[in-house]
Amino acid sequence: MPIRLIHVSDTHLSATHGYFTDNWRAFKADMAAAPPDALIHGGDLSFNGPVAEPDLAFAAAEMASLGIPHRVISGNHDIGEAPAFSRLKQPINAKRIAAWTKNFGAQYWHWDLGDWRLIGIDTALLASGLPEETAQMDALREMLATRGKRPVMLFMHMPPFDKDPDDPARTTSVIPHPARAPLLDLCAANGVKIIACGHLHIYRRLRHRGMEIVWAPATAMVDVARGLRQRRRFPRPGYVEWLLDGPRATHRLVEPERMFVIDMTRWTHSHGFTVTGLPPREPA
Structure with a gap:
Protein backbone atom coordinates (compact mmCIF):
# COMPACT_ATOMS: atom_id res chain seq x y z
CA MET A 1 0.00 0.00 0.00
CA PRO A 2 1.36 3.46 -0.85
CA ILE A 3 2.19 5.68 2.11
CA ARG A 4 0.31 8.97 2.15
CA LEU A 5 2.53 11.76 3.42
CA ILE A 6 1.45 15.37 3.95
CA HIS A 7 3.87 18.30 3.70
CA VAL A 8 2.43 21.46 5.25
CA SER A 9 4.40 24.66 5.75
CA ASP A 10 4.24 28.28 6.90
CA THR A 11 1.22 28.10 9.18
CA HIS A 12 2.30 31.05 11.41
CA LEU A 13 0.28 29.98 14.45
CA SER A 14 -0.21 31.96 17.64
CA ALA A 15 -2.69 32.18 20.49
CA THR A 16 -2.28 35.96 20.58
CA HIS A 17 -1.99 36.75 16.86
CA GLY A 18 -4.57 34.44 15.33
CA TYR A 19 -4.71 35.98 11.86
CA PHE A 20 -4.35 32.63 10.09
CA THR A 21 -6.36 30.39 12.43
CA ASP A 22 -9.24 29.86 10.00
CA ASN A 23 -6.97 28.37 7.36
CA TRP A 24 -5.28 26.16 9.95
CA ALA A 33 -11.59 13.69 7.33
CA ALA A 34 -8.81 11.64 5.71
CA PRO A 35 -5.91 11.10 8.12
CA PRO A 36 -2.60 10.56 6.32
CA ASP A 37 -0.02 8.00 7.38
CA ALA A 38 2.52 10.70 8.25
CA LEU A 39 2.97 14.45 8.21
CA ILE A 40 5.93 16.80 7.93
CA HIS A 41 5.70 20.45 8.91
CA GLY A 42 8.22 22.38 6.87
CA GLY A 43 8.81 25.32 9.18
CA ASP A 44 7.36 28.65 10.27
CA LEU A 45 4.97 26.80 12.48
CA SER A 46 4.72 29.88 14.67
CA PHE A 47 3.90 33.54 14.20
CA ASN A 48 6.95 34.98 15.96
CA GLY A 49 8.74 32.20 17.82
CA PRO A 50 12.18 33.86 18.01
CA VAL A 51 10.87 36.47 20.46
CA LEU A 88 14.21 40.46 10.59
CA LYS A 89 17.12 41.15 12.97
CA GLN A 90 16.39 37.87 14.75
CA PRO A 91 19.64 35.92 14.38
CA ILE A 92 19.71 32.30 15.45
CA ASN A 93 21.51 31.92 18.77
CA ALA A 94 21.82 29.57 21.73
CA LYS A 95 18.70 30.92 23.45
CA ARG A 96 16.54 30.48 20.35
CA ILE A 97 17.92 27.01 19.69
CA ALA A 98 17.12 26.05 23.29
CA ALA A 99 13.54 27.32 22.95
CA TRP A 100 13.08 25.30 19.78
CA THR A 101 14.47 22.06 21.22
CA LYS A 102 12.42 22.50 24.38
CA ASN A 103 9.18 22.65 22.39
CA PHE A 104 9.93 20.44 19.37
CA GLY A 105 13.09 18.42 19.92
CA ALA A 106 16.00 18.05 17.52
CA GLN A 107 16.80 20.60 14.83
CA TYR A 108 17.64 17.81 12.36
CA TRP A 109 16.58 14.20 12.14
CA HIS A 110 15.92 11.21 9.87
CA TRP A 111 12.81 9.06 9.61
CA ASP A 112 12.69 5.82 7.61
CA LEU A 113 9.25 5.54 6.07
CA GLY A 114 8.50 2.67 3.72
CA ASP A 115 11.33 2.43 1.21
CA TRP A 116 12.35 6.05 1.81
CA ARG A 117 14.61 7.89 4.19
CA LEU A 118 13.18 11.27 5.14
CA ILE A 119 15.68 13.81 6.46
CA GLY A 120 14.95 17.19 8.00
CA ILE A 121 17.50 19.97 8.49
CA ASP A 122 17.49 23.52 9.86
CA THR A 123 18.26 26.06 7.12
CA ALA A 124 18.86 28.81 9.69
CA LEU A 125 22.13 27.07 10.54
CA LEU A 126 23.40 27.22 6.96
CA ALA A 127 25.99 29.99 6.57
CA SER A 128 25.46 30.84 10.24
CA GLY A 129 29.08 30.26 11.23
CA LEU A 130 27.90 28.61 14.45
CA PRO A 131 29.38 25.33 15.73
CA GLU A 132 25.93 23.84 15.25
CA GLU A 133 26.27 24.38 11.50
CA THR A 134 29.26 22.03 11.34
CA ALA A 135 27.48 19.53 13.59
CA GLN A 136 24.44 19.53 11.33
CA MET A 137 26.48 18.97 8.17
CA ASP A 138 28.35 16.11 9.85
CA ALA A 139 25.03 14.59 10.89
CA LEU A 140 23.64 15.01 7.38
CA ARG A 141 26.63 13.17 5.91
CA GLU A 142 26.05 10.36 8.40
CA MET A 143 22.31 10.17 7.69
CA LEU A 144 23.03 9.94 3.97
CA ALA A 145 25.86 7.43 4.38
CA THR A 146 23.72 5.05 6.45
CA ARG A 147 20.64 5.10 4.21
CA GLY A 148 21.53 1.83 2.46
CA LYS A 149 19.61 1.67 -0.81
CA ARG A 150 16.87 4.00 0.32
CA PRO A 151 16.16 7.09 -1.81
CA VAL A 152 16.09 10.28 0.24
CA MET A 153 13.54 13.04 0.58
CA LEU A 154 15.17 16.07 2.20
CA PHE A 155 12.93 18.56 4.02
CA MET A 156 14.18 22.08 4.66
CA HIS A 157 12.46 25.40 5.14
CA MET A 158 14.25 27.67 2.67
CA PRO A 159 14.51 26.67 -1.01
CA PRO A 160 18.07 25.93 -2.16
CA PHE A 161 17.89 28.57 -4.91
CA ASP A 162 15.47 30.51 -7.09
CA LYS A 163 16.53 30.46 -10.75
CA ASP A 164 20.30 30.15 -10.76
CA PRO A 165 22.05 27.90 -8.19
CA ASP A 166 25.27 29.86 -8.78
CA ASP A 167 23.75 33.29 -8.15
CA PRO A 168 25.97 34.91 -5.47
CA ALA A 169 23.57 37.73 -4.63
CA ARG A 170 22.84 38.32 -0.97
CA THR A 171 19.37 36.96 -0.18
CA THR A 172 17.02 35.98 2.60
CA SER A 173 14.66 34.15 0.23
CA VAL A 174 16.81 31.08 -0.44
CA ILE A 175 19.82 29.37 1.12
CA PRO A 176 22.75 31.80 1.27
CA HIS A 177 25.24 31.30 -1.54
CA PRO A 178 28.21 30.28 0.66
CA ALA A 179 26.31 27.24 1.95
CA ARG A 180 24.41 26.36 -1.22
CA ALA A 181 26.94 24.49 -3.37
CA PRO A 182 28.27 22.25 -0.57
CA LEU A 183 24.73 21.22 0.33
CA LEU A 184 23.61 20.56 -3.25
CA ASP A 185 26.82 18.66 -4.05
CA LEU A 186 26.33 16.45 -1.01
CA CYS A 187 22.68 15.78 -1.87
CA ALA A 188 23.24 15.05 -5.55
CA ALA A 189 26.00 12.54 -4.78
CA ASN A 190 24.18 10.69 -2.04
CA GLY A 191 20.75 9.58 -3.15
CA VAL A 192 18.62 12.65 -2.53
CA LYS A 193 15.79 12.40 -5.04
CA ILE A 194 13.47 15.06 -3.65
CA ILE A 195 14.02 18.35 -1.85
CA ALA A 196 10.81 19.58 -0.20
CA CYS A 197 10.87 23.20 0.95
CA GLY A 198 8.61 26.17 1.68
CA HIS A 199 9.29 29.69 3.00
CA LEU A 200 8.12 31.70 -0.03
CA HIS A 201 4.42 30.90 0.33
CA ILE A 202 3.91 29.60 -3.20
CA TYR A 203 3.82 26.19 -4.89
CA ARG A 204 6.55 25.55 -7.42
CA ARG A 205 8.46 22.65 -9.01
CA LEU A 206 12.06 22.54 -10.25
CA ARG A 207 14.53 19.90 -11.33
CA HIS A 208 18.23 20.12 -10.57
CA ARG A 209 20.90 17.47 -11.13
CA GLY A 210 18.40 14.62 -11.02
CA MET A 211 16.60 15.98 -7.94
CA GLU A 212 13.00 17.20 -7.88
CA ILE A 213 12.57 20.38 -5.83
CA VAL A 214 9.01 21.03 -4.66
CA TRP A 215 8.02 24.22 -2.85
CA ALA A 216 5.01 23.84 -0.57
CA PRO A 217 2.59 26.77 -0.36
CA ALA A 218 1.65 28.39 2.94
CA THR A 219 -1.59 27.88 4.79
CA ALA A 220 -1.17 31.48 6.02
CA MET A 221 -0.72 34.65 3.98
CA VAL A 222 0.25 35.02 0.32
CA ASP A 223 1.61 37.80 -1.89
CA VAL A 224 -0.72 37.90 -4.88
CA ALA A 225 1.14 40.57 -6.87
CA ARG A 226 4.52 38.84 -6.49
CA GLY A 227 3.07 35.47 -7.41
CA LEU A 228 1.56 36.84 -10.59
CA ARG A 229 4.65 38.90 -11.45
CA GLN A 230 7.33 36.29 -10.75
CA LEU A 243 2.33 9.14 -2.21
CA LEU A 244 5.34 6.94 -1.52
CA ASP A 245 4.86 3.71 -3.44
CA GLY A 246 7.98 1.63 -2.97
CA PRO A 247 10.90 3.69 -4.32
CA ARG A 248 8.52 5.86 -6.37
CA ALA A 249 7.13 9.16 -5.11
CA THR A 250 4.44 11.33 -6.66
CA HIS A 251 2.70 14.39 -5.32
CA ARG A 252 -0.25 16.70 -5.83
CA LEU A 253 -1.02 20.22 -4.72
CA VAL A 254 -4.07 20.52 -2.46
CA GLU A 255 -5.82 23.90 -2.21
CA PRO A 256 -8.77 23.40 0.17
CA GLU A 257 -11.87 25.31 -0.79
CA ARG A 258 -12.32 26.43 2.84
CA MET A 259 -8.95 28.19 2.94
CA PHE A 260 -9.04 31.94 2.39
CA VAL A 261 -6.54 33.89 0.31
CA ILE A 262 -5.06 36.30 2.85
CA ASP A 263 -2.82 38.95 1.30
CA MET A 264 -1.00 40.98 3.95
CA THR A 265 1.23 42.95 1.58
CA ARG A 266 -0.38 46.33 2.32
CA TRP A 267 0.82 45.84 5.89
CA THR A 268 4.21 44.33 5.14
CA HIS A 269 5.16 46.98 2.59
CA SER A 270 4.59 49.62 5.27
CA HIS A 271 6.17 47.74 8.19
CA GLY A 272 9.49 46.27 7.12
CA PHE A 273 8.10 43.43 5.02
CA THR A 274 7.06 41.34 7.98
CA VAL A 275 3.74 40.50 9.63
CA THR A 276 5.32 40.16 13.07
CA GLY A 277 4.43 43.75 13.98
CA LEU A 278 0.71 43.16 13.58
CA PRO A 279 -1.34 44.00 16.69
CA PRO A 280 -2.69 41.13 18.79
CA ARG A 281 -5.73 39.32 17.49
CA GLU A 282 -7.06 36.33 19.39
CA PRO A 283 -8.32 33.40 17.32
CA ALA A 284 -12.07 33.63 16.74
Missing part, protein backbone atom coordinates in the same frame (compact mmCIF):
# COMPACT_ATOMS: atom_id res chain seq x y z
CA ARG A 25 -8.69 24.90 11.05
CA ALA A 26 -9.50 24.08 7.43
CA PHE A 27 -6.27 22.09 7.26
CA LYS A 28 -7.13 20.27 10.47
CA ALA A 29 -10.54 19.43 9.06
CA ASP A 30 -8.91 17.89 5.99
CA MET A 31 -6.60 15.82 8.19
CA ALA A 32 -9.49 14.63 10.36
CA ALA A 52 7.66 34.84 21.71
CA GLU A 53 8.26 31.32 23.00
CA PRO A 54 4.52 30.93 23.79
CA ASP A 55 3.99 30.93 20.02
CA LEU A 56 6.23 27.86 19.80
CA ALA A 57 4.35 26.14 22.62
CA PHE A 58 1.01 26.92 20.98
CA ALA A 59 2.19 25.56 17.63
CA ALA A 60 3.54 22.39 19.27
CA ALA A 61 0.19 21.81 20.97
CA GLU A 62 -1.65 22.31 17.68
CA MET A 63 0.61 19.79 15.96
CA ALA A 64 0.02 17.25 18.74
CA SER A 65 -3.74 17.78 18.46
CA LEU A 66 -3.69 16.40 14.91
CA GLY A 67 -3.09 12.90 16.30
CA ILE A 68 -0.94 12.04 13.26
CA PRO A 69 2.64 10.72 13.32
CA HIS A 70 4.71 13.74 12.40
CA ARG A 71 8.08 15.46 12.34
CA VAL A 72 8.82 19.19 12.19
CA ILE A 73 11.66 21.44 11.08
CA SER A 74 12.16 25.04 12.04
CA GLY A 75 11.72 28.14 9.92
CA ASN A 76 13.00 31.66 10.35
CA HIS A 77 9.80 32.62 12.20
CA ASP A 78 10.50 29.83 14.68
CA ILE A 79 14.23 29.97 15.41
CA GLY A 80 15.63 33.02 13.62
CA GLU A 81 18.02 33.44 10.69
CA ALA A 82 21.71 33.02 9.91
CA PRO A 83 23.29 36.09 11.57
CA ALA A 84 24.85 37.52 8.40
CA PHE A 85 21.57 37.03 6.52
CA SER A 86 19.05 38.24 9.08
CA ARG A 87 16.38 40.40 7.46
CA ARG A 231 5.55 32.98 -11.33
CA ARG A 232 2.52 33.91 -13.44
CA ARG A 233 0.49 32.04 -10.89
CA PHE A 234 -2.19 33.26 -8.50
CA PRO A 235 -0.89 32.04 -5.14
CA ARG A 236 -3.38 30.21 -2.97
CA PRO A 237 -3.01 28.60 0.45
CA GLY A 238 -2.70 24.84 0.66
CA TYR A 239 -0.37 21.93 1.19
CA VAL A 240 1.31 19.08 -0.69
CA GLU A 241 0.25 15.43 -0.56
CA TRP A 242 2.90 12.81 -1.38
Whole structure:
Protein backbone atom coordinates (compact mmCIF):
# COMPACT_ATOMS: atom_id res chain seq x y z
CA MET A 1 0.00 0.00 0.00
CA PRO A 2 1.36 3.46 -0.85
CA ILE A 3 2.19 5.68 2.11
CA ARG A 4 0.31 8.97 2.15
CA LEU A 5 2.53 11.76 3.42
CA ILE A 6 1.45 15.37 3.95
CA HIS A 7 3.87 18.30 3.70
CA VAL A 8 2.43 21.46 5.25
CA SER A 9 4.40 24.66 5.75
CA ASP A 10 4.24 28.28 6.90
CA THR A 11 1.22 28.10 9.18
CA HIS A 12 2.30 31.05 11.41
CA LEU A 13 0.28 29.98 14.45
CA SER A 14 -0.21 31.96 17.64
CA ALA A 15 -2.69 32.18 20.49
CA THR A 16 -2.28 35.96 20.58
CA HIS A 17 -1.99 36.75 16.86
CA GLY A 18 -4.57 34.44 15.33
CA TYR A 19 -4.71 35.98 11.86
CA PHE A 20 -4.35 32.63 10.09
CA THR A 21 -6.36 30.39 12.43
CA ASP A 22 -9.24 29.86 10.00
CA ASN A 23 -6.97 28.37 7.36
CA TRP A 24 -5.28 26.16 9.95
CA ARG A 25 -8.69 24.90 11.05
CA ALA A 26 -9.50 24.08 7.43
CA PHE A 27 -6.27 22.09 7.26
CA LYS A 28 -7.13 20.27 10.47
CA ALA A 29 -10.54 19.43 9.06
CA ASP A 30 -8.91 17.89 5.99
CA MET A 31 -6.60 15.82 8.19
CA ALA A 32 -9.49 14.63 10.36
CA ALA A 33 -11.59 13.69 7.33
CA ALA A 34 -8.81 11.64 5.71
CA PRO A 35 -5.91 11.10 8.12
CA PRO A 36 -2.60 10.56 6.32
CA ASP A 37 -0.02 8.00 7.38
CA ALA A 38 2.52 10.70 8.25
CA LEU A 39 2.97 14.45 8.21
CA ILE A 40 5.93 16.80 7.93
CA HIS A 41 5.70 20.45 8.91
CA GLY A 42 8.22 22.38 6.87
CA GLY A 43 8.81 25.32 9.18
CA ASP A 44 7.36 28.65 10.27
CA LEU A 45 4.97 26.80 12.48
CA SER A 46 4.72 29.88 14.67
CA PHE A 47 3.90 33.54 14.20
CA ASN A 48 6.95 34.98 15.96
CA GLY A 49 8.74 32.20 17.82
CA PRO A 50 12.18 33.86 18.01
CA VAL A 51 10.87 36.47 20.46
CA ALA A 52 7.66 34.84 21.71
CA GLU A 53 8.26 31.32 23.00
CA PRO A 54 4.52 30.93 23.79
CA ASP A 55 3.99 30.93 20.02
CA LEU A 56 6.23 27.86 19.80
CA ALA A 57 4.35 26.14 22.62
CA PHE A 58 1.01 26.92 20.98
CA ALA A 59 2.19 25.56 17.63
CA ALA A 60 3.54 22.39 19.27
CA ALA A 61 0.19 21.81 20.97
CA GLU A 62 -1.65 22.31 17.68
CA MET A 63 0.61 19.79 15.96
CA ALA A 64 0.02 17.25 18.74
CA SER A 65 -3.74 17.78 18.46
CA LEU A 66 -3.69 16.40 14.91
CA GLY A 67 -3.09 12.90 16.30
CA ILE A 68 -0.94 12.04 13.26
CA PRO A 69 2.64 10.72 13.32
CA HIS A 70 4.71 13.74 12.40
CA ARG A 71 8.08 15.46 12.34
CA VAL A 72 8.82 19.19 12.19
CA ILE A 73 11.66 21.44 11.08
CA SER A 74 12.16 25.04 12.04
CA GLY A 75 11.72 28.14 9.92
CA ASN A 76 13.00 31.66 10.35
CA HIS A 77 9.80 32.62 12.20
CA ASP A 78 10.50 29.83 14.68
CA ILE A 79 14.23 29.97 15.41
CA GLY A 80 15.63 33.02 13.62
CA GLU A 81 18.02 33.44 10.69
CA ALA A 82 21.71 33.02 9.91
CA PRO A 83 23.29 36.09 11.57
CA ALA A 84 24.85 37.52 8.40
CA PHE A 85 21.57 37.03 6.52
CA SER A 86 19.05 38.24 9.08
CA ARG A 87 16.38 40.40 7.46
CA LEU A 88 14.21 40.46 10.59
CA LYS A 89 17.12 41.15 12.97
CA GLN A 90 16.39 37.87 14.75
CA PRO A 91 19.64 35.92 14.38
CA ILE A 92 19.71 32.30 15.45
CA ASN A 93 21.51 31.92 18.77
CA ALA A 94 21.82 29.57 21.73
CA LYS A 95 18.70 30.92 23.45
CA ARG A 96 16.54 30.48 20.35
CA ILE A 97 17.92 27.01 19.69
CA ALA A 98 17.12 26.05 23.29
CA ALA A 99 13.54 27.32 22.95
CA TRP A 100 13.08 25.30 19.78
CA THR A 101 14.47 22.06 21.22
CA LYS A 102 12.42 22.50 24.38
CA ASN A 103 9.18 22.65 22.39
CA PHE A 104 9.93 20.44 19.37
CA GLY A 105 13.09 18.42 19.92
CA ALA A 106 16.00 18.05 17.52
CA GLN A 107 16.80 20.60 14.83
CA TYR A 108 17.64 17.81 12.36
CA TRP A 109 16.58 14.20 12.14
CA HIS A 110 15.92 11.21 9.87
CA TRP A 111 12.81 9.06 9.61
CA ASP A 112 12.69 5.82 7.61
CA LEU A 113 9.25 5.54 6.07
CA GLY A 114 8.50 2.67 3.72
CA ASP A 115 11.33 2.43 1.21
CA TRP A 116 12.35 6.05 1.81
CA ARG A 117 14.61 7.89 4.19
CA LEU A 118 13.18 11.27 5.14
CA ILE A 119 15.68 13.81 6.46
CA GLY A 120 14.95 17.19 8.00
CA ILE A 121 17.50 19.97 8.49
CA ASP A 122 17.49 23.52 9.86
CA THR A 123 18.26 26.06 7.12
CA ALA A 124 18.86 28.81 9.69
CA LEU A 125 22.13 27.07 10.54
CA LEU A 126 23.40 27.22 6.96
CA ALA A 127 25.99 29.99 6.57
CA SER A 128 25.46 30.84 10.24
CA GLY A 129 29.08 30.26 11.23
CA LEU A 130 27.90 28.61 14.45
CA PRO A 131 29.38 25.33 15.73
CA GLU A 132 25.93 23.84 15.25
CA GLU A 133 26.27 24.38 11.50
CA THR A 134 29.26 22.03 11.34
CA ALA A 135 27.48 19.53 13.59
CA GLN A 136 24.44 19.53 11.33
CA MET A 137 26.48 18.97 8.17
CA ASP A 138 28.35 16.11 9.85
CA ALA A 139 25.03 14.59 10.89
CA LEU A 140 23.64 15.01 7.38
CA ARG A 141 26.63 13.17 5.91
CA GLU A 142 26.05 10.36 8.40
CA MET A 143 22.31 10.17 7.69
CA LEU A 144 23.03 9.94 3.97
CA ALA A 145 25.86 7.43 4.38
CA THR A 146 23.72 5.05 6.45
CA ARG A 147 20.64 5.10 4.21
CA GLY A 148 21.53 1.83 2.46
CA LYS A 149 19.61 1.67 -0.81
CA ARG A 150 16.87 4.00 0.32
CA PRO A 151 16.16 7.09 -1.81
CA VAL A 152 16.09 10.28 0.24
CA MET A 153 13.54 13.04 0.58
CA LEU A 154 15.17 16.07 2.20
CA PHE A 155 12.93 18.56 4.02
CA MET A 156 14.18 22.08 4.66
CA HIS A 157 12.46 25.40 5.14
CA MET A 158 14.25 27.67 2.67
CA PRO A 159 14.51 26.67 -1.01
CA PRO A 160 18.07 25.93 -2.16
CA PHE A 161 17.89 28.57 -4.91
CA ASP A 162 15.47 30.51 -7.09
CA LYS A 163 16.53 30.46 -10.75
CA ASP A 164 20.30 30.15 -10.76
CA PRO A 165 22.05 27.90 -8.19
CA ASP A 166 25.27 29.86 -8.78
CA ASP A 167 23.75 33.29 -8.15
CA PRO A 168 25.97 34.91 -5.47
CA ALA A 169 23.57 37.73 -4.63
CA ARG A 170 22.84 38.32 -0.97
CA THR A 171 19.37 36.96 -0.18
CA THR A 172 17.02 35.98 2.60
CA SER A 173 14.66 34.15 0.23
CA VAL A 174 16.81 31.08 -0.44
CA ILE A 175 19.82 29.37 1.12
CA PRO A 176 22.75 31.80 1.27
CA HIS A 177 25.24 31.30 -1.54
CA PRO A 178 28.21 30.28 0.66
CA ALA A 179 26.31 27.24 1.95
CA ARG A 180 24.41 26.36 -1.22
CA ALA A 181 26.94 24.49 -3.37
CA PRO A 182 28.27 22.25 -0.57
CA LEU A 183 24.73 21.22 0.33
CA LEU A 184 23.61 20.56 -3.25
CA ASP A 185 26.82 18.66 -4.05
CA LEU A 186 26.33 16.45 -1.01
CA CYS A 187 22.68 15.78 -1.87
CA ALA A 188 23.24 15.05 -5.55
CA ALA A 189 26.00 12.54 -4.78
CA ASN A 190 24.18 10.69 -2.04
CA GLY A 191 20.75 9.58 -3.15
CA VAL A 192 18.62 12.65 -2.53
CA LYS A 193 15.79 12.40 -5.04
CA ILE A 194 13.47 15.06 -3.65
CA ILE A 195 14.02 18.35 -1.85
CA ALA A 196 10.81 19.58 -0.20
CA CYS A 197 10.87 23.20 0.95
CA GLY A 198 8.61 26.17 1.68
CA HIS A 199 9.29 29.69 3.00
CA LEU A 200 8.12 31.70 -0.03
CA HIS A 201 4.42 30.90 0.33
CA ILE A 202 3.91 29.60 -3.20
CA TYR A 203 3.82 26.19 -4.89
CA ARG A 204 6.55 25.55 -7.42
CA ARG A 205 8.46 22.65 -9.01
CA LEU A 206 12.06 22.54 -10.25
CA ARG A 207 14.53 19.90 -11.33
CA HIS A 208 18.23 20.12 -10.57
CA ARG A 209 20.90 17.47 -11.13
CA GLY A 210 18.40 14.62 -11.02
CA MET A 211 16.60 15.98 -7.94
CA GLU A 212 13.00 17.20 -7.88
CA ILE A 213 12.57 20.38 -5.83
CA VAL A 214 9.01 21.03 -4.66
CA TRP A 215 8.02 24.22 -2.85
CA ALA A 216 5.01 23.84 -0.57
CA PRO A 217 2.59 26.77 -0.36
CA ALA A 218 1.65 28.39 2.94
CA THR A 219 -1.59 27.88 4.79
CA ALA A 220 -1.17 31.48 6.02
CA MET A 221 -0.72 34.65 3.98
CA VAL A 222 0.25 35.02 0.32
CA ASP A 223 1.61 37.80 -1.89
CA VAL A 224 -0.72 37.90 -4.88
CA ALA A 225 1.14 40.57 -6.87
CA ARG A 226 4.52 38.84 -6.49
CA GLY A 227 3.07 35.47 -7.41
CA LEU A 228 1.56 36.84 -10.59
CA ARG A 229 4.65 38.90 -11.45
CA GLN A 230 7.33 36.29 -10.75
CA ARG A 231 5.55 32.98 -11.33
CA ARG A 232 2.52 33.91 -13.44
CA ARG A 233 0.49 32.04 -10.89
CA PHE A 234 -2.19 33.26 -8.50
CA PRO A 235 -0.89 32.04 -5.14
CA ARG A 236 -3.38 30.21 -2.97
CA PRO A 237 -3.01 28.60 0.45
CA GLY A 238 -2.70 24.84 0.66
CA TYR A 239 -0.37 21.93 1.19
CA VAL A 240 1.31 19.08 -0.69
CA GLU A 241 0.25 15.43 -0.56
CA TRP A 242 2.90 12.81 -1.38
CA LEU A 243 2.33 9.14 -2.21
CA LEU A 244 5.34 6.94 -1.52
CA ASP A 245 4.86 3.71 -3.44
CA GLY A 246 7.98 1.63 -2.97
CA PRO A 247 10.90 3.69 -4.32
CA ARG A 248 8.52 5.86 -6.37
CA ALA A 249 7.13 9.16 -5.11
CA THR A 250 4.44 11.33 -6.66
CA HIS A 251 2.70 14.39 -5.32
CA ARG A 252 -0.25 16.70 -5.83
CA LEU A 253 -1.02 20.22 -4.72
CA VAL A 254 -4.07 20.52 -2.46
CA GLU A 255 -5.82 23.90 -2.21
CA PRO A 256 -8.77 23.40 0.17
CA GLU A 257 -11.87 25.31 -0.79
CA ARG A 258 -12.32 26.43 2.84
CA MET A 259 -8.95 28.19 2.94
CA PHE A 260 -9.04 31.94 2.39
CA VAL A 261 -6.54 33.89 0.31
CA ILE A 262 -5.06 36.30 2.85
CA ASP A 263 -2.82 38.95 1.30
CA MET A 264 -1.00 40.98 3.95
CA THR A 265 1.23 42.95 1.58
CA ARG A 266 -0.38 46.33 2.32
CA TRP A 267 0.82 45.84 5.89
CA THR A 268 4.21 44.33 5.14
CA HIS A 269 5.16 46.98 2.59
CA SER A 270 4.59 49.62 5.27
CA HIS A 271 6.17 47.74 8.19
CA GLY A 272 9.49 46.27 7.12
CA PHE A 273 8.10 43.43 5.02
CA THR A 274 7.06 41.34 7.98
CA VAL A 275 3.74 40.50 9.63
CA THR A 276 5.32 40.16 13.07
CA GLY A 277 4.43 43.75 13.98
CA LEU A 278 0.71 43.16 13.58
CA PRO A 279 -1.34 44.00 16.69
CA PRO A 280 -2.69 41.13 18.79
CA ARG A 281 -5.73 39.32 17.49
CA GLU A 282 -7.06 36.33 19.39
CA PRO A 283 -8.32 33.40 17.32
CA ALA A 284 -12.07 33.63 16.74
